[in-house]
Amino acid sequence: MTDHLLQVENLRVHFKTYGGEVQAVRGVTFHVDRGETVAVVGESGCGKSVTAQAIMGLIPNPPGRIVDGKITFDGKSITEMSKKELLAVRGSEIGMVFQDPMTALNPTMRVGTQIVEGFVRTHNVSKEEARKKAIEMLRLVGIPDPEKRVDQYPHEFSGGMRQRVVIAIALANTPKLVIADEPTTALDVTIQAQILDLLRELQEKQQLSIVIITHDLGVVAEIAHRAVVMYAGVVVETGSVEDIFASPKHPYTWGLMRSLPRIDGTEKERLVPIVGSPPDLFDPPKGCPFAARCQFAMEICEQQMPSVTDFENGHQAICWLHDSRAPKIDELVAAGRQAG
Amino acid sequence: MSEALVEVKNVKKHFEIGNGVTLKAVDGVTFTINRGETLGLVGESGCGKSTLGRTMIRLYENTDGEVLFKGKNAHQIKGKDAAQFHRDVQMIFQDPQASLNPRMTVMDIIAEGLDIHGLSRGARADRVKELLELVGLSKAHASRFPHEFSGGQRQRIGIARALAVEPEFIIADEPISALDVSIQAQVVNLLEDLQQDRGLTYLFIAHDLSMVKHISTRIGVMYLGKMVEMASSFELYAEPLHPYTQALLSSIPIPDPTVARERIILQGDLPSPANAPSGCVFRTRCPKATPQCAAEVPEWKEVGSNHWVACHLYQ
Numbered sequence: 326m327t328d329h330l331l332q333v334e335n336l337r338v339h340f341k342t343y344g345g346e347v348q349a350v351r352g353v354t355f356h357v358d359r360g361e362t363v364a365v366v367g368e369s370g371c372g373k374s375v376t377a378q379a380i381m382g383l384i385p386n387p388p389g390r391i392v393d394g395k396i397t398f399d400g401k402s403i404t405e406m407s408k409k410e411l412l413a414v415r416g417s418e419i420g421m422v423f424q425d426p427m428t429a430l431n432p433t434m435r436v437g438t439q440i441v442e443g444f445v446r447t448h449n450v451s452k453e454e455a456r457k458k459a460i461e462m463l464r465l466v467g468i469p470d471p472e473k474r475v476d477q478y479p480h481e482f483s484g485g486m487r488q489r490v491v492i493a494i495a496l497a498n499t500p501k502l503v504i505a506d507e508p509t510t511a512l513d514v515t516i517q518a519q520i521l522d523l524l525r526e527l528q529e530k531q532q533l534s535i536v537i538i539t540h541d542l543g544v545v546a547e548i549a550h551r552a553v554v555m556y557a558g559v560v561v562e563t564g565s566v567e568d569i570f571a572s573p574k575h576p577y578t579w580g581l582m583r584s585l586p587r588i589d590g591t592e593k594e595r596l597v598p599i600v601g602s603p604p605d606l607f608d609p610p611k612g613c614p615f616a617a618r619c620q621f622a623m624e625i626c627e628q629q630m631p632s633v634t635d636f637e638n639g640h641q642a643i644c645w646l647h648d649s650r651a652p653k654i655d656e657l658v659a660a661g662r663q664a665g
Numbered sequence: 666m667s668e669a670l671v672e673v674k675n676v677k678k679h680f681e682i683g684n685g686v687t688l689k690a691v692d693g694v695t696f697t698i699n700r701g702e703t704l705g706l707v708g709e710s711g712c713g714k715s716t717l718g719r720t721m722i723r724l725y726e727n728t729d730g731e732v733l734f735k736g737k738n739a740h741q742i743k744g745k746d747a748a749q750f751h752r753d754v755q756m757i758f759q760d761p762q763a764s765l766n767p768r769m770t771v772m773d774i775i776a777e778g779l780d781i782h783g784l785s786r787g788a789r790a791d792r793v794k795e796l797l798e799l800v801g802l803s804k805a806h807a808s809r810f811p812h813e814f815s816g817g818q819r820q821r822i823g824i825a826r827a828l829a830v831e832p833e834f835i836i837a838d839e840p841i842s843a844l845d846v847s848i849q850a851q852v853v854n855l856l857e858d859l860q861q862d863r864g865l866t867y868l869f870i871a872h873d874l875s876m877v878k879h880i881s882t883r884i885g886v887m888y889l890g891k892m893v894e895m896a897s898s899f900e901l902y903a904e905p906l907h908p909y910t911q912a913l914l915s916s917i918p919i920p921d922p923t924v925a926r927e928r929i930i931l932q933g934d935l936p937s938p939a940n941a942p943s944g945c946v947f948r949t950r951c952p953k954a955t956p957q958c959a960a961e962v963p964e965w966k967e968v969g970s971n972h973w974v975a976c977h978l979y980q
C-alpha cells in the first residue's frame with residue numbers, strides 16, 4: 326500500500342428526488358498525499374461538492390446515499406465509520422472551509438468561542454487557555470488586533486475576514502487535511518489573493534494537505550500541485566498541474582482552456598466555447614459523458630465508457646482517443662493541444 | 666472619428682440609509698462612451714458599478730451631475746423622448762433566473778417590449794422567432810417557461826428580450842458571472858457578434874478582469890464610488906497607473922502554472938461607502954499613500970492620450 330493520506334476509490338453517490346434518482350458522483354477515484362494540495366475542478370453540478378461531502382461523511386441521508394466505493398483517510402475507512410467516529414475525525418483530523426463564510430458561522434456566537442469550540446471538546450482546557458488559543462488562531466490567519474476581535478460577532482467582520490475565521494476554525498485542531506469548497510468564489514480578487522496566500526503559508530507551516538474545490542483554472546494553477554478534472558460525475562483527467570496545463574489529454578480540458586481569455590494575452594482572439602451543456606444526471610449517457618459536446622466524438626464514444634489511459638508521472642485521462650485502435654490519434658491530439 | 670453616445674458628467678448617486686447617514690454609492694464620476702464601443706467597468710463588490718449602471722439607465726434618479734444620451738439629459742427628458750430613451754437603452758442582468766418572470770412563456774417575455782407597437786399576433790410571433798434564432802435558440806423554445814432552460818440559455822433569453830426593442834446602448838451588469846466557464850464564452854461571442862452586426866454600444870460590468878479585457882475597447886476601474894482610472898483595455902493592462910489598478914491586476918490568478926508574478930497583496934478590507942476615507946478613498950489600503958492623500962481629493966485627470974487617472978502621484 327502507498328502512503329496516501331486520502332484515497333477515494335470508485336465513489337458513487339446517488340440522491341433520490343421527486344424527478345428520479347440523480348447520479349451525482351459516478352465512480353470517482355483520486356488520492357491526496359501528505360503536504361499536498363489537490364484541486365478538484367469542473368462546472369457546476371459535476372459532483373465536486375458531493376465528493377467533498379462524502380469525504381467528510383456529510384452526505385445527507387436521505388435523500389443521498391453512497392452506492393459504492395471506498396474512502397480511506399490516514400489508514401482508516403471513512404465509509405465504514407459510525408456517526409460518532411466520523412464526528413471525531415471531522416472535529417480533529419479533517420477541517421472544512423465552505424464557499425459562503427456567513428452560513429458557516431453562527432451569528433449569535435462570539436467569533437473566539439466558535440474558533441475553539443472543537444478544540445475545547447477534544448482538549449481539557451481552562452477558559453483562559455481557550456481564549457488564548459482563539460487569539461493565537463486569529464493571529465495565525467492574519468486578523469489584526471486579535472485581542473479585541475476575539476470577542477466580536479461575525480457580522481462585525483467583512484467577507485474576507487469571515488473567511489479567515491472559518492479557516493481558523495478549520496485549523497484549530499491542527500488537522501491533517503483541509504477540504505475547502507470554493508473558498509474564494511464569493512470573495513473579490515484582491516481578497517482572494519490574500520486567502521490563497523494564507524492557505525499556501527499555512528500549508529508550509531503545518532504540513533497540511535488541502536483539497537480545494539474550484540471552477541477557476543487560474544486558482545488551480547496558482548495553488549495546487551495536482552488537479553482532478555471532473556465532468557458529469559466522472560473524473561475525466563488527473564495529473565500534476567504542470568502536466569495538465571502543458572499537455573492536457575482530455576477534450577473537455579482542451580475545451581475549458583480554449584474558452585478562457587488570457588489577461589496577459591496581447592492579441593484579441595475569438596473565444597472558442599464548448600457547444601451545448603452538460604448531460605442530465607438523472608439519466609447519464611452510458612458512454613463518454615462528454616460525447617454530446619465533443620468535436621472528436623466517434624461512434625464508440627456514445628456506446629461505451631472509455632477506460633483510463635496512463636501517461637507519465639501519474640497523469641491519467643479517460644478518452645477513446647487514447648485507445649490504440651482509435652484513428653489518427655496523434656493528429657487529433659496535436660490539434661487539440663494547439664487549440665489548448 | 667469617434668462620436669460620443671453617452672456622456673456621464675460628475676454623476677452622483679447617494680442613498681440616505683437612516684440615522685442621517687448618507688451612503689455615497691457613486692460619488693462624482695465623469696466619462697464618455699463612444700458609439701459602437703464596449704466600455705468595461707470593474708471594481709470590488711459594493712464599489713458602485715451596478716448603481717452607476719442603474720443611474721445611467723434611469724432606474725435611479727441621480728443625486729447630482731448629468732447623463733447625456735445622444736446629447737439629451739436622460740433624467741430630464743419626458744413624454745415621447747422618454748419612451749424612446751427606454752427603448753434605446755436596455756439592461757441585461759446577472760441572474761438570468763431572477764430577471765425572467767417564471768410564469769410567462771419565453772414568447773411573452775421577449776414580446777413584452779414589442780407590445781406597445783400593437784403588432785398583429787402573427788407579426789409578433791415572427792419577430793420573437795427571429796430574435797430567438799438571433800441569440801442561438803430555436804422557435805420551438807417560444808412556448809416554454811424559463812425554468813426549462815439552462816443558465817446560458819436563460820441569459821440568451823434575457824439578451825433576446827433586450828434586443829426586441831432594437832436598442833442602441835446595452836448595459837450588461839455581470840451578464841456571465843452566474844455561468845460556467847464553458848458557457849461564458851458562448852454568451853460573450855454572441856454579444857460580440859451582435860455588436861458587429863448591429864453597431865451596438867455596450868457598458869459591460871464584471872468582476873472577471875480577464876473577460877472584461879477580452880470584450881472591452883476601454884476599461885474603467887472603480888473604487889468606493891469613484892472612478893480611479895480609465896484607459897484602453899490594452900494600455901490599462903500594459904501600463905496601469907493607479908495603485909489600486911496595479912494591485913487588482915496582480916491579484917488575478919493566471920491559468921498557467923509556469924507564470925510567476927510579483928503579487929501586490931493589499932492589506933485590509935474595503936472601507937464602508939457610508940464612511941469613506943477623506944482625501945483619496947483608496948489611501949487606507951494604498952502602499953504609496955502620503956499625508957497629502959488624506960488631505961486632498963486627487964483630481965480626475967487625463968494624463969496620457971485617453972488615459973485618465975485620479976491619484977496624487979500623477980498630478
Ligand SMILES: Nc1ncnc2c1ncn2[C@@H]1O[C@H](COP(=O)(O)OP(=O)(O)OP(=O)(O)O)[C@@H](O)[C@H]1O
Pocket residue numbers: 680682688689690708709710711712713714715716717938
Ligand atoms: N437601494 C439602495 N439603498 C441603499 N444602499 C444601496 C442601494 N443600492 C446599492 N447600495 C449600496 O451602494 C453601494 C454600491 O452598490 P452597487 O450595487 O452599485 O455595487 P457593485 O459595484 O455593483 O457591487 P457588486 O460587484 O457586488 O455587484 C453598496 O455599498 C451598496 O450596499
Ligand SMILES: Nc1ncnc2c1ncn2[C@@H]1O[C@H](COP(=O)(O)OP(=O)(O)O)[C@@H](O)[C@H]1O
Pocket residue numbers: 340341342347348349367368369370371372373374375376385388389606
Ligand atoms: N441534497 C441533494 N439532493 C438532491 N440532489 C443533490 C443534492 N446535493 C447535490 N445534488 C445533485 O448532485 C449533483 C452534483 O452536485 P454538486 O456536487 O453540488 O455539484 P458541484 O460540482 O457544483 O459542487 C447535482 O446534479 C446536484 O443537483
Ligand code: SF4
Pocket residue numbers: 575576577613614615616617619620621622623626631643644645646
Ligand atoms: S471518449 Fe470520445 S467523446 Fe469522449 S472525450 Fe474522448 S473523443 Fe470525445
Ligand code: SF4
Pocket residue numbers: 907908909945946947948949951952953954955958963975976977978
Ligand atoms: S492619491 Fe495617494 S492614496 Fe490615493 S492612490 Fe494615489 S498615492 Fe495612493
Ligand SMILES: [Mg+2]
Pocket residue numbers: 373374506
Ligand atoms: Mg459546489
Ligand SMILES: [Mg+2]
Pocket residue numbers: 714715716838
Ligand atoms: Mg453589482
